[in-house]
Amino acid sequence: MNIEGDRCIDAGSDYCPCYLAEMNSCITCSRLKGKEYCDCNWRGVCIYQEFHFLNQSKKNVRESKEARIVSREFLGKNIIIFTLEVPHGLARQLKQPGSYIFIRNKNLESFFDMPISIMDVEDFKNQIKIAVEIHGVKTQAIKGVDDSLIIRGPYWNGLFGLENLKKTKKQKCLVIARGIAQAPAILTIRQLLHNENTVDVIIDRASTNINIISEYTNVNVLEDNINLYNKEGKEKLSYFLSTGGYSLIFIGGSDYLQKNLFDTYNSYNLKVVLTNNNELCCGEGICGACIVYDADGIPIRSCKTQIDYKE
Amino acid sequence: MTKVVIIGGGWAGCAAAITAKKAGADVHLYERTDMLLGLGNVGGIMRNNGRYTAAEESILLGAHELFQITDECSRHKNISFPGHQHASLYDVNIIEPRVTRFIRSLGINLYLQHRIIDVEMTGQKITGVKLQNKEIVEGDIFIETTGSTGPMGNCLKYGNGCAMCILRCPSFGPRVSLNQKAGVEDILGQRANGSFGAFSGSCKLNKDSLSEEIVKELNEKGVYILSIPKEDITFDKLDMKVCQQYALKEYAENLILLDTGHAKLMAPFYPLEKLRRFKGFENVRYEDPYAGGLGNSIRYLSIAPRSNTMKVNSLDNLLCAGEKAGLFVGHTEAIVTGSLAGHNSVRVSLGMPLLELPRILASGDLIAHANEEILKKEGLKRRYTFAGSDYFKRMKELNLYTTDSDAIRIKLERINLLNIYQDKLI
Numbered sequence: 001m002n003i004e005g006d007r008c009i010d011a012g013s014d015y016c017p018c019y020l021a022e023m024n025s026c027i028t029c030s031r032l033k034g035k036e037y038c039d040c041n042w043r044g045v046c047i048y049q050e051f052h053f054l055n056q057s058k059k060n061v062r063e064s065k066e067a068r069i070v071s072r073e074f075l076g077k078n079i080i081i082f083t084l085e086v087p088h089g090l091a092r093q094l095k096q097p098g099s100y101i102f103i104r105n106k107n108l109e110s111f112f113d114m115p116i117s118i119m120d121v122e123d124f125k126n127q128i129k130i131a132v133e134i135h136g137v138k139t140q141a142i143k144g145v146d147d148s149l150i151i152r153g154p155y156w157n158g159l160f161g162l163e164n165l166k167k168t169k170k171q172k173c174l175v176i177a178r179g180i181a182q183a184p185a186i187l188t189i190r191q192l193l194h195n196e197n198t199v200d201v202i203i204d205r206a207s208t209n210i211n212i213i214s215e216y217t218n219v220n221v222l223e224d225n226i227n228l229y230n231k232e233g234k235e236k237l238s239y240f241l242s243t244g245g246y247s248l249i250f251i252g253g254s255d256y257l258q259k260n261l262f263d264t265y266n267s268y269n270l271k272v273v274l275t276n277n278n279e280l281c282c283g284e285g286i287c288g289a290c291i292v293y294d295a296d297g298i299p300i301r302s303c304k305t306q307i308d309y310k311e
Numbered sequence: 312m313t314k315v316v317i318i319g320g321g322w323a324g325c326a327a328a329i330t331a332k333k334a335g336a337d338v339h340l341y342e343r344t345d346m347l348l349g350l351g352n353v354g355g356i357m358r359n360n361g362r363y364t365a366a367e368e369s370i371l372l373g374a375h376e377l378f379q380i381t382d383e384c385s386r387h388k389n390i391s392f393p394g395h396q397h398a399s400l401y402d403v404n405i406i407e408p409r410v411t412r413f414i415r416s417l418g419i420n421l422y423l424q425h426r427i428i429d430v431e432m433t434g435q436k437i438t439g440v441k442l443q444n445k446e447i448v449e450g451d452i453f454i455e456t457t458g459s460t461g462p463m464g465n466c467l468k469y470g471n472g473c474a475m476c477i478l479r480c481p482s483f484g485p486r487v488s489l490n491q492k493a494g495v496e497d498i499l500g501q502r503a504n505g506s507f508g509a510f511s512g513s514c515k516l517n518k519d520s521l522s523e524e525i526v527k528e529l530n531e532k533g534v535y536i537l538s539i540p541k542e543d544i545t546f547d548k549l550d551m552k553v554c555q556q557y558a559l560k561e562y563a564e565n566l567i568l569l570d571t572g573h574a575k576l577m578a579p580f581y582p583l584e585k586l587r588r589f590k591g592f593e594n595v596r597y598e599d600p601y602a603g604g605l606g607n608s609i610r611y612l613s614i615a616p617r618s619n620t621m622k623v624n625s626l627d628n629l630l631c632a633g634e635k636a637g638l639f640v641g642h643t644e645a646i647v648t649g650s651l652a653g654h655n656s657v658r659v660s661l662g663m664p665l666l667e668l669p670r671i672l673a674s675g676d677l678i679a680h681a682n683e684e685i686l687k688k689e690g691l692k693r694r695y696t697f698a699g700s701d702y703f704k705r706m707k708e709l710n711l712y713t714t715d716s717d718a719i720r721i722k723l724e725r726i727n728l729l730n731i732y733q734d735k736l737i
Contacts, residue, residue, distance in 0.1 A: 031464045037497070037612070038464040041428055041443070043484040046463030049472055308445070 005300040005307040009157040012044040015059055017051045020285050022058050027305055064152040070127060075210050078134045083127050091123040093154040097187040098162055101153030105141045114138040115280040117158050117184040120216055131183040155283045157276055158184055160307045164271035169195040171247040179206035181252030181275055182213050188250050189217045204228045234264050241268050278302040312337045313660035313737060316450035318427045321349030322642045323633025324456035325410055326649030328419045329376055334657035335737030338419045343426035344483045348407050349458060351642050353477045353515050353599040355571030357381050359398035361697030361706045362643040364673045367716045371723050373732030374650035380409055386570055387533030393561035394699060400533055404572040426484045430492045436627040437493060452628045452656040455489045459613040459634040462486055469508035471606030477599050490615040495625050500611030500638050501691045508612045510579035512557055514603035518574045522591030529570040537566040537589060556699025573598045579607045611638055619679045620665035621652035630656055637681040640696040647674045650732055657736045669726055673697060673711040
């Protein structure tokens with residue numbers, strides 16, 4: 001699979017132009033990449049002009065703030081669902097699928113920041129929900145926290161294929177989610193339902209043994225505990241794809257899962273939406289942790305760039 | 312059948328589509344906005360000075376259709392204004408749908424709101440062009456008529472920022488230079504002071520916002536001239552204009568309005584507050600660009616190197632026309648170059664010798680002269696138009712200027728080019 005990417009998720013937002021523009025590394029604008037000519041593909045108000053209006057500087061960056069933990073719910077041994085109280089504007093900005101924030105224990109340094117998908121938003125209550133699976137250094141550090149977390153956001157590039165997702169209307173869609181990746185599937189499902197699509201769901205509980213999709217949404221679950229890594233699971237998926245008449249597929253799960261299923265769904269000419277599983281560290285395109293390379297060896301900062309997959 | 316793909320639906324692209332179709336090609340015309348004609352939607356001036364000769368030449372070469380439409384849509388014919396004789400002004404408010412319907416009636420495949428962003432190549436041959444949605448449009452021959460104006464970054468870098476002109480880049484996305492994508496670098500035009508690009512030369516005022524007296528005179532005569540008080544006269548603006556045929560002293564000392572359906576103000580931009588101080592202009596507002604008080608679009612930043620047959624150098628199957636093809640100004644120039652490019656596209660596909668218009672025609676001389684001059688440092692600072700400035704002077708010196716159609720007909724008969732664009736080659 002080849003990849004390509006040139007659309008910055010932040011372009012035209014409250015956070016554009018960003019540090020990358022100041023550092024001559026803008027993802028979108030050729031002039032803010034040091035070129036002497038215009039060669040962009042951005043359909044919106046010119047980023048270069050915006051930069052000029054700001055006297056050749058970036059807009060304000062996202063700042064960390066403390067968010068009160070309204071409640072914690074333990075699912076099984078390792079999963080905690082936090083309900084956090086956040087400013088109203090932030091709740092609203094996090095309502096779109098693919099949204100994520102960075103969280104950390106307030107007593108620890110900023111390098112404990114970890115990206116977590118937004119699972120659900122109740123903007124009239126100013127509350128967001130996130131699901132955290134405890135399995136590494138950073139997640140261990142918040143296991144015992146019950147009063148507040150440091151959060152930074154909003155970030156939006158948690159899914160690839162957002163344009164497909166937003167443009168699909170009145171179609172049949174198949175959502176596949178494995179383990180904790182059920183969390184980003186919830187906002188995805190809400191968006192699909194909002195556009196009057198019908199949504200079928202296949203859940204692979206993996207080691208989590210949870211089905212939060214049924215708890216938070218009202219959709220048709222075709223399978224609620226399938227194993228997508230074995231032959232039987234893939235055969236079932238094949239069957240659903242061949243009979244379902246779907247026009248869009250969402251796959252929430254690891255790169256390994258996405259690659260593993262590629263051959264199964266690829267022949268159906270579906271619009272594809274995938275979770276972004278790259279290592280996100282700063283979220284601003286600066287640190288380089290999230291960089292992946294296209295076929296020409298051009299680095300793509302995947303924390304901000306929408307990526308298309310090609311055969 | 313040869314598939315000709317034309318990118319850019321301005322006057323040049325439309326003209327190319329028509330001649331390619333008449334020569335027998337399967338023609339596909341791609342335009343990124345929701346209207347054909349591009350800047351022709353805010354232009355309107357035809358047949359002034361040497362453009363009269365060029366229009367008649369094109370008609371007799373067999374590309375009469377678009378001139379017939381502009382003639383039929385003219386609000387005023389045979390009018391004079393400073394430095395210009397026998398001009399026609401077409402009505403910008405009625406012409407575009409006319410042209411669109413005509414293009415469709417010929418069986419040309421028209422794709423509006425289809426922006427081309429890249430090329431696919433094999434060696435020096437373009438095999439396809441890529442749409443914004445990443446779809447590939449394959450073809451045998453490609454004609455680039457994407458113009459040289461914008462996108463917004465250029466209008467900021469070399470102008471006063473986006474003034475919200477008819478090209479509507481924020482809505483429909485930026486122009487992309489395809490020859491550049493194909494590895495052939497753009498040539499950039501310059502102003503007298505050496506800086507790059509040039510401002511579009513006129514802006515359009517909403518006619519209803521002018522006084523009754525001015526509207527009446529515009530409707531009757533097509534022209535309204537108001538002298539500017541001495542303290543307000545600036546000559547600087549003349550240097551920055553694209554349209555050197557209007558960069559005359561009279562255009563700094565007077566406000567010159569032409570009736571093209573809007574009131575065309577012959578200045579690249581004019582601060583609204585200053586404008587409203589003039590009698591009859593108290594309520595005036597801009598129609599195009601919307602921020603005409605501030606600036607205008609910037610042009611000539613994307614010219615493809617080409618031969619006099621309109622074929623782009625170093626590429627096997629790309630032709631160009633209009634502003635993409637040189638430091639040309641105006642609809643007539645776009646139609647003249649577009650018609651030649653469209654006709655030659657079919658010749659390229661058949662491996663025939665390409666048509667070069669001889670220099671005894673004003674059209675042939677303009678195309679060849681502009682190509683010679685663009686190689687010179689000073690030549691990059693000039694514009695080439697039948698309508699005025701250095702080139703019209705040259706036309707008169709070389710005895711190329713005439714308003715006598717019969718004389719042109721005789722010339723074309725003598726060189727055996729009469730109605731050449733009517734020939735079906737496939």
